Every structure is written in structure tokens, then in C-alpha cells.
Amino acid sequence: xxxxxxxxxxxxxxxxxxxxxxxxxxxxxxxxxxxxxxxxxxxxxxxxxxxxxxxxxxxxxxxxxxxxxxxxxxxxxxxxxxxxxxxxxxxxxxxxxxxxxxxxxxxxxxxxxxxxxxxxxxxxxxxxxxxxxxxxxxxxxxxxxxxxxxxxxxxxxxxxxxxxxxxxxxxxxxxxxxxxxxxxxxxxxxxxxxxxxxxxxxxxxxxxxxxxxxxxxxxxxxxxxxxxxxxxxxxxxxxxxxxxxxxxxxx
Numbered sequence: 419x420x421x422x423x424x425x426x427x428x429x430x431x432x433x434x435x436x437x438x439x440x441x442x443x444x445x446x447x448x449x450x451x452x453x454x455x456x457x458x459x460x461x462x463x464x465x466x467x468x469x470x471x472x473x474x475x476x477x478x479x480x481x482x483x484x485x486x487x488x489x490x491x492x493x494x495x496x497x498x499x500x501x502x503x504x505x506x507x508x509x510x511x512x513x514x515x516x517x518x519x520x521x522x523x524x525x526x527x528x529x530x531x532x533x534x535x536x537x538x539x540x541x542x543x544x545x546x547x548x549x550x551x552x553x554x555x556x557x558x559x560x561x562x563x564x565x566x567x568x569x570x571x572x573x574x575x576x577x578x579x580x581x582x583x584x585x586x587x588x589x590x591x592x593x594x595x596x597x598x599x600x601x602x603x604x605x606x607x608x609x610x611x612x613x614x615x616x617x618x619x620x621x622x623x624x625x626x627x628x629x630x631x632x633x634x635x636x637x638x639x640x641x642x643x644x645x646x647x648x649x650x651x652x653x654x655x656x657x658x659x660x661x662x663x664x665x666x667x668x669x
Contacts, residue, residue, distance in 0.1 A: 420459035423507050425452045437462060437507040461599060463503025463592050464511065469520050469560040470494055484552060488531030491556065495524035504592040508599075512642040513589045513635060519559035521581040525624075526552060529577050548573045567628035580624025582631040586616040589638055593645070600645065604656055608641050611663045630669050637662035 423437040427444035429451055443450055471494050474487040498520050504511045530552060548571050558564065570578055590612055597606055615634055619626055640662060643655035 420461055423460065423462070424455050426455045427452050439466060460508030461505045461595055462507055463595065464506040465501040465503070467498050467501035469498040469516055471556060471560050475556060478553065478556065484527075484549060484556075485531055488527050491527045492524055492531075495520045495527075495559075499524070499588075502588075504589055505596055510593065510596045510600075510642060510645055513585060513638045515562035515564055516559065517588075518582060518585050518635065519555060519562065519564040521585045522564065522578050523552075523555045523559045525581040525584075526555065526574055526577040547571045567632045570628040575626075575628055576624040578624065578628055579619055579622070579626045579631045582635060583616050583619040583624060586612065586634055586638055587620070590616065593638075593641065596645065602645065605641060605644050608637070608644070608656065608659045608663065612637055612641065615663065615666050626669075630666065633662050633665050633669075637666070 423435050424433060425435075425444075426433045427447060430444060430447045432444050432446040433455065439445065444452060471491065474491045474494065477487050477490075478484060499517070502517055504513070530548075551565065551569070551571050551574055554565055554569075590609055593605075593609055597609070612634065615637075619631065619634065624631070637659050640655050640659035644652050644659060647655055
């Protein structure tokens with residue numbers, strides 16, 4: 419939606435930036451009565467958000483089983499993802515590592531917890547590699563640290579693929595909104611191709627290689643550079659996005 423970033427409280431006159439706080443409530447008196455002032459309306463889909471996994475990490479550090487904090491981890495990821503977007507005050511942001519890690523952790527821990535509770539014997543969920551991978555995700559997600567493609571065990575490949583498809587879907591929807599006000603025919607064509615590959619990855623329930631999922635992320639990031647750079651840098655970024663998509667076409 420389009421918003422004026424600067425708000426003024428009708429009760430006490432305090433001014434603040436909605437883009438920075440994500441709150442319509444006056445930070446001084448708590449009043450909900452405010453008006454937009456001065457600046458023009460800009461596209462804005464993002465809100466300040468923190469992926470808070472502190473309690474879950476502490477519990478695991480104190481020898482709690484991973485399955486015992488699975489619901490808590492999912493809730494933390496869900497709350498974070500609900501607030502996140504990629505347009506902030508009219509500026510397009512990239513598909514960042516914290517968003518990707520939160521999507522993957524939410525999907526992977528859901529699979530792990532569900533199979534554990536119903537007693538599904540999948541073998542791989544019981545091995546050290548799988549649990550170690552999940553613990554690594556939990557340890558680094560809040561800081562935007564995510565395992566490399568080659569580190570993803572077979573048991574987690576589909577969870578990553580589906581999570582990244584969901585992340586790309588959220589990102590491309592915001593890019594489409596951004597392009598409504600920042601027209602770029604070539605970027606729109608690339609975005610349409612990204613959509614096709616994202617839908618395919620979703621239809622396969624994420625059952626693609628970890629490198630294929632990563633290639634789609636790289637295409638999104640190259641598209642971001644196309645839309646935020648100028649001149650030769652923007653043209654190079656467009657070429658990079660096309661190259662990544664050609665790799666996916668050939669996969």
C-alpha cells in the first residue's frame with residue numbers, strides 16, 4: 419500500500435516515521451489519532467521485525483530436545499515473516515538471508531516435529547546429520563547465516579526447496595508492486611520467468627536440488643540489482659538474472 423511515512427499525533431503533536439517504527443500509535447502518548455504529513459505517499463510493505471530465537475536456542479543449549487521447542491521455533495519464524503516485506507518507503511530491498519533462513523527453519527522444523535509426534539520412521543530424521551543441520555539453522559538464522567547448498571542433507575532438500583519457493587513468491591509479489599511505479603519492461607519479463615520457476619518448484623513440493631533452489635534466489639538478487647543500479651551496472655545485473663534463469667531452464 420502507499421503511505422505517508424511521516425506521522426503527526428493529533429493529540430500531542432509528536433512526529434515520527436512510520437517507515438522506521440511500523441506503528442501508527444504515537445510513541446509519546448500512545449494515541450491512535452494521527453495524520454500523514456509533508457511527504458508524498460510511497461509504496462511500503464515492510465515493518466521493523468526481529469527474528470527472536472533466543473529462548474529456543476537457550477533451551478536447546480540446556481539439553482532440551484529439539485522437538486520440544488519445535489512449536490516455539492515455528493511461532494517465532496511465523497511472527498517475523500508476517501511483518502516482513504521488501505519495499506520500504508518506496509525503496510526496493512533484496513531477498514535477504516534472514517528471510518530465507520526463517521522460511522527454511524519454519525518449514526524444516528515443522529516436518530521434523532510432525533514426523534516425530536506421529537512416529538513416522540523416516541530414518542534420516544533420526545541421524546546426526548539431519549539434527550545437526552537443524553541445530554545449525556537455529557543457531558544462525560537470526561543473524562542471517564544459512565548453510566551452503568552443498569551442506570543440505572538429502573532429508574532437508576525438499577524443505578529448503580519449498581521454503582525458498584515461498585520466499586521467492588513473497589519477493590516477486592513485492593517486486594511486481596514496485597514495478598507498477600517504476601516501469602521496466604525487461605525487468606518485468608525476467609520477473610515473469612522467475613514466477614514460472616517458483617510455481618514449478620512449489621508444484622514439486624520443493625523436490626529440487628539445493629543448487630536449483632539457490633539459483634532461483636540468485637536470479638531474484640540479480641533482478642534487485644537491475645532495479646536499484648544504474649547504467650552499465652544495471653545492464654550487467656539484467657544479464658546475470660537471465661543467465662541464472664537459463665541455468666534453471668536447462669536443469
